[in-house]
Each structure stands twice: as C-alpha cells, then as structure tokens.
Amino acid sequence: MSKYIATVIDTTGIQSYIFGSNRLRENIGASYLVAQATDEWVKCALRQRFGENVYIPHTQREKQTTQPEKHIERDNLDAELVYTGGGNALLLFKNRDCAVKFTKTISEKVLREAPGLKIVVAHSDSFEWGNKLSGIIDSLLQELERKKREYNPSVPLLGLGVTASCLSTGLVAVDTSDRYSVPTSYPVSREIVEKLRAVDPNNPKNKEPANKQLINTIFEGEGLNLGDYTVPYDVDDLGRTEGRSSYMAIVHADGNGMGDRFKEYGKNKGDREYITAMRELSGAIDKAGINALQKVASRVIQLAEGNLQEQFAITERDGKKYLPFRPIVYGGDDVTFVCDGRLGLSLAALYLKEFEAEKENIPDGEDLTACAGIAIVKTHYPFARAYQLSEALCSNAKKFMRDEKERLRISDFSAMDWHIAASGLLGLIGDIRKREYHVAEGNLTMRPLYLHSDNEWRNWDDFSQVVHNFNTHPDWAGSRNKVIALREQLRQGTEKTKQFLQVYGLDNNYLPPFPEAKTSNDDFYQCGWIDDPRKNEKICGYFDAIEAMEFYMSLKEKTNGDLLPENVTP
Structure with a gap:
C-alpha cells in the first residue's frame, strides 16, 4: 500500500514584515507578497515541479472550471493541494522526495521574490491512506507550532561604513525609492524594493499587482462600482481635512475560535471526507471575509458620493478621487484596513455585522463571530506602532469575550475595543487605561463593548445611539462647551454630575438613554455612573461617548426619505 506525506507551510513574523514600516505603500506591498507566498506561489511551485500530475482545486473566489477532480490516492498523483487560506497551505505528496523537492522550489521563490519573509515548513511521517488523516494533520500542526517557536532567525550583514542604509x-x-514611482526618494534595501514593485504602476513586468488583486477581489464584487475613485497608497489621501481633522484609523479584526472550529469540523471523518470538509470550511470562511469587506467598500463608496462630500476633503490628483478606505490584509477571518479616523468605529462595526451575516454560508452551521481593535491616531503617527495598538485592542476584545463567556455561560460573540490617541502613547493599553481612565469614583471607560446584545447595555448599537444623541439632540448639539464641561464633571463623580445637570436644567431630561438597555436605573441617567457587575467598582457610561463624538459618523443614508440601517447595503 502506498505511503504519503502531509506538508504544511506557514509564515512567521508576518506582523513585523507587513507593518514594520511606517510607509503605507510598503505595508501594502508586503501584505501582497505574504498572500502570494502561501497561495499563488504554492500553486506555481507545484506546477513547476510536477507539471500536470498534481491536483489544485479551484477556490470559491475563482470561477468554476471544467477540470475534473483528482485524488492522490486514486489517480497516482505526485501531489495534491488540500487548501490554502489563513496564511498557510496544506498539501499531500506521494512520498518524501516529492515533498522535499517542492519545499526547495517554494523556498527559493520566496528568497528571490520576497526577501525578508520567513516561511516555516513541517512534514509528517509517512502514512498509509485510511489511517485517520485528521489526527495526522493535528499532530503536524503541533509540530509546525513547535518549529515556529524554535525558529532561529538569520542575522543579515549590515554593510560597511561606506554603504547607505535602508530607512525602513x-x-x-x-536602490532608491523614486525608481518605483514613490514621490519621495530615500534609500531602500532588497526587501523594500520587492514590496515597492508590488505597488509600482510603472512596473514593466506586472503593473501594480497588489492594487489589481485588491480591486479584483474587493472592489469588483456584485453591485460594486469604484467609478472615478482610486484606493489610496498614502495616508494623506485617506480624506484628511486641513486645519480640522487629520486622524486615521487602523482596524484589525480576527475571527473567534477558528482553530478549534476547523479541528472540530474534521473530527470522525474519513481521509477523503476530511479533505473535502477542510476545503469547504476554508473556502467558506475566506469568502465570508471577502463578502463582508465588499459590503464595507460599497457603503464607503455610497457615502463618498453622497453624504460625505461636505465633511471629507476627498483627495483629487490626476483626475482621480481617492477613497478614504484601504484594505491591507484581507481574505479569511483575519482582516486589517485603514481609513479616515472619523470612519474607523462605524466601519469596524459594519464589518463585524456583515461577517456575522455570512454564517448562513458556512458549512458547519455554527455562528460566525469576530473581534476588532480600532486605533485612531494622528495621520502621521508611526504606522507600525498604530498597528500594534490595533492588534492589542483586538486581543483585549477577545479576552473580554472569553471572560464574559465564562461568567455568563454563553457562546462566542463579536466584540470591539478602541483607543483614540490625541497625542502620543506611553505604555501598554492596560497601563494607559489605569493611568488615564481611573478616578476616585471608578472606571471612566466602558470598553470593550459587545457588538450587539439584548441583555447588556454596553453594546455598540446602544453606544452609537448615545453618541448620535450628543451630536444631534437639542439639549447638546451646538453646545460643545457644555459637553466638554459634562466630561469634566463625570471625572468628579456622581454628585458633581447631578449638580451639573441641575444647573443646565437637564435634571428632568437626564443624560441620553441607552435605547435597548435592560436597566430601569434612572439614577444612571441622572449621574452617568452605575455599578459594574463584572468588578467591584462603578463604571461611567458616558465618558467614552463624549470622547468619540468627533470620531463617529453614521453610516445611514437617505433613500426616498427613509434611512437605511447601518448593516444593510442597497
């Protein structure tokens, strides 16, 4: 009986590879190269080594082909690609020699075309068909994680005293950056050269492939029309308003429990059934992330053409208008995008809602949830540090979700956390909140939030309505000084807040209510503070809302006199 080898390829250190630079062009190019290394380049290496004697399944993004499905155990193939997705690839080979040949080919391609990108490869022991492939893959993934932990990075030569250093x-x-259509000139290493080639519109071999892939994947979906808009390469093109608003938002979202989900879905399945199941689930989750981002892109285009023209300084150059939104990492459940700072919170919430709505297309029948971290920083704040903040905030939201699951005995849910950095950042997000958001009365911040909840008032739907009321209700709209004064009184505690509302004649109208909150505690709306059942302290319900007033923009648009809900795309 034939014996086979399973191989898994993954990348390591991709956060630093993609986001180690403070230049958006380089981040975009790096993300493209990472995606290529574990997808298209894997397929190219298979064809290069084994010709037609391989099977590469089409993905849900690709058009259906007439290619007959082949099986390695039936058709005497040299190799079969099980799936690519989530930054890794799983393959089967007919023997170890084929697996090693393929590994050499893909390694050389990565070294040549994506210098600085680190890949890790793990091979299983040889196994016979029908010997529970799911268990073999589980062990192989554990071996891959061990290899990633033990990875010994190379130490590159840093040059001589007479050589220039790359700024990134x-x-x-x-070389210098201006040779790759960058407006400014600065010295670049081979790693940066390849990243810039991926976004170079004058690249003779392949004109800006990163942008082509983005447009084909996100901006040419059903009902989408990019029109005269161009997706930006520079943060200055995200819609900053001179003298008024110069903030960008970096949104990082990640699906909940995906590793366990794949493991559970592959349980108790025969070898071929397991392969089919993994392809279905991987493809469906990849498509879910793409579909959700397409809905976000559609809403941004819709707003830019209508409601946002007066509020955004849409950058125009060479007859093109730049959209205030740019996906950087996309495909699967791991997504990162950058946008105008005033859109960050709303677009993050919209993405999570649309991702959840894709559950009907997921073959395991389970709910689809994710967490998001949103870092809102000055436009020229170091991009690498801003991304690290968004990643930490996403991790914070995930910890909140796990803690709430254990406390309330509930299932996974979507959650979001954010931080608005009006100046620099000093320390970790936990340290910042202890230092800046804790007062004698208790905790000023209510973050992280549920995306939506019928039982918990700390959810995005209620929160966004409170922010909207502060911005539009006659008691508060047009009186910025009064709102700022309220913020300072909230710092002083419940009694000072009550006195403030009495002075302004608001002791009967109270503070804006959380519409769906299952609380009848009128004192909460009179003083802004309430006991936190999670901790033995009080929590403020309004400080975050006041802080977010300038960084919240409703995604509702008038159509025939009606308002569309924020999670519906026409």
Missing part, C-alpha cells in the same frame, strides 16, 4: 529596515540599501 536598516539593511544595506541597493
């Missing part, structure tokens, strides 16, 4: 990597410069 510190490595030896081999």
Whole structure:
C-alpha cells in the first residue's frame, strides 16, 4: 500500500514584515507578497515541479472550471493541494522526495521574490491512506507550532561604513525609492524594493499587482462600482481635512475560535471526507471575509458620493478621487484596513455585522463571530506602532469575550475595543487605561463593548445611539462647551454630575438613554455612573461617548426619505 506525506507551510513574523514600516505603500506591498507566498506561489511551485500530475482545486473566489477532480490516492498523483487560506497551505505528496523537492522550489521563490519573509515548513511521517488523516494533520500542526517557536532567525550583514542604509529596515540599501514611482526618494534595501514593485504602476513586468488583486477581489464584487475613485497608497489621501481633522484609523479584526472550529469540523471523518470538509470550511470562511469587506467598500463608496462630500476633503490628483478606505490584509477571518479616523468605529462595526451575516454560508452551521481593535491616531503617527495598538485592542476584545463567556455561560460573540490617541502613547493599553481612565469614583471607560446584545447595555448599537444623541439632540448639539464641561464633571463623580445637570436644567431630561438597555436605573441617567457587575467598582457610561463624538459618523443614508440601517447595503 502506498505511503504519503502531509506538508504544511506557514509564515512567521508576518506582523513585523507587513507593518514594520511606517510607509503605507510598503505595508501594502508586503501584505501582497505574504498572500502570494502561501497561495499563488504554492500553486506555481507545484506546477513547476510536477507539471500536470498534481491536483489544485479551484477556490470559491475563482470561477468554476471544467477540470475534473483528482485524488492522490486514486489517480497516482505526485501531489495534491488540500487548501490554502489563513496564511498557510496544506498539501499531500506521494512520498518524501516529492515533498522535499517542492519545499526547495517554494523556498527559493520566496528568497528571490520576497526577501525578508520567513516561511516555516513541517512534514509528517509517512502514512498509509485510511489511517485517520485528521489526527495526522493535528499532530503536524503541533509540530509546525513547535518549529515556529524554535525558529532561529538569520542575522543579515549590515554593510560597511561606506554603504547607505535602508530607512525602513536598516539593511544595506541597493536602490532608491523614486525608481518605483514613490514621490519621495530615500534609500531602500532588497526587501523594500520587492514590496515597492508590488505597488509600482510603472512596473514593466506586472503593473501594480497588489492594487489589481485588491480591486479584483474587493472592489469588483456584485453591485460594486469604484467609478472615478482610486484606493489610496498614502495616508494623506485617506480624506484628511486641513486645519480640522487629520486622524486615521487602523482596524484589525480576527475571527473567534477558528482553530478549534476547523479541528472540530474534521473530527470522525474519513481521509477523503476530511479533505473535502477542510476545503469547504476554508473556502467558506475566506469568502465570508471577502463578502463582508465588499459590503464595507460599497457603503464607503455610497457615502463618498453622497453624504460625505461636505465633511471629507476627498483627495483629487490626476483626475482621480481617492477613497478614504484601504484594505491591507484581507481574505479569511483575519482582516486589517485603514481609513479616515472619523470612519474607523462605524466601519469596524459594519464589518463585524456583515461577517456575522455570512454564517448562513458556512458549512458547519455554527455562528460566525469576530473581534476588532480600532486605533485612531494622528495621520502621521508611526504606522507600525498604530498597528500594534490595533492588534492589542483586538486581543483585549477577545479576552473580554472569553471572560464574559465564562461568567455568563454563553457562546462566542463579536466584540470591539478602541483607543483614540490625541497625542502620543506611553505604555501598554492596560497601563494607559489605569493611568488615564481611573478616578476616585471608578472606571471612566466602558470598553470593550459587545457588538450587539439584548441583555447588556454596553453594546455598540446602544453606544452609537448615545453618541448620535450628543451630536444631534437639542439639549447638546451646538453646545460643545457644555459637553466638554459634562466630561469634566463625570471625572468628579456622581454628585458633581447631578449638580451639573441641575444647573443646565437637564435634571428632568437626564443624560441620553441607552435605547435597548435592560436597566430601569434612572439614577444612571441622572449621574452617568452605575455599578459594574463584572468588578467591584462603578463604571461611567458616558465618558467614552463624549470622547468619540468627533470620531463617529453614521453610516445611514437617505433613500426616498427613509434611512437605511447601518448593516444593510442597497
């Protein structure tokens, strides 16, 4: 009986590879190269090594082909691609020699075309068909994680005293950026050269492939029309308003419990049934993330063409108008995008809602949830640090979700956390909140939030309505000084807040209510503070809302006199 080898390929250190630079062009190019390394380049390496004697399944993004499905155990193939997705690839080979040949080919391609990108490969022991492939893959993934932990990074030569250094990597410069259609000139290493080639509109071999892939994947979906808009390469093109608003938002979202989900779905299945199941689930989750981002892109285009023209300084250059939104990492459940700072919170919430709505297309029948972190920073704040903040905030939201699951005995749910950095950042997000958001009365911040909840008032739907009321209700709209004064009184505690409302004649109208909150505690709306059942302290319900007033923009648009709900795309 034939014996086979399973191989898994993954990348390591991709956060630093993609977001180690403070230049958006380089981040975009790096993300494209990472996606290529574990997808298209894997397929190219298989064809290069084994010709037609391989089977590469089409993905849900690709058009259906007439290619007959082949099985390695039936058709005497050299290799079969099980799936690519989530930054890794799983393959089967007919023997170890084929697996090693393929690994050499893909490794050389990565070294040549994506210098600086680190890949890790793990091979299983040889196994016979029908020997529970799911268990073999589980063990192989554990071996891969062990290899990633033990990875011994190379130490590159840093050059001589007479060589220039790359401004982004510190490595030896081999060229200058202006040769790759960058407006400014600075020395770049080989790693940065390849990243810039991926976004170079004058690249003779392949004109800006990163942008082509983005447009084909996100901006040419059903009902989408990019029109005269162009997706930006620079943060200055995200819609900043001179003298008024110069903030960008970096949104990082990640699906909940995906590793366990794949493991559970593959349980108790025969080898071929397991392969089919993994392809179905991987493809469906990849499509869910793409569909959700397409809905976000559609809403941004819709708003830019209508309601946002007066509020955004849409950048125009060479007859093109730049959209205030740019996906950087996309596909699967791991998504990162950058946008105008005033859109960050609303677009993050919209993405989570649309991702949840894709559950009907997921073959395991389970709910689809995710968490998001939103870092809102000055436009020229170091991009790498802003991304690290968004990632930490996403982790914070996930910890909140796990803690609430254990406390309330509930299922996974979507959650979001954010931080608005009006100036620099000093310390970790937990340290910042202890230092800046704790007062004698209790905790000023209510973050993280549920995306939506019928039982918990700390949810995005209620929160956004409170922010909207502060911005539009006659008691507060047009009186910025009064709102700022309220914020300072909230710092002083319940009694000072009550006195403030009495002075302004608001002791009967109270503070804006949380519409769906299952609380009849009128004192909460009179003083802004309430006991936190999670901790032995009080929590403020309004400080975050006041802080977010300038960074919240409703995604509702008038159509025939009606308002569309924020999670519906026409």
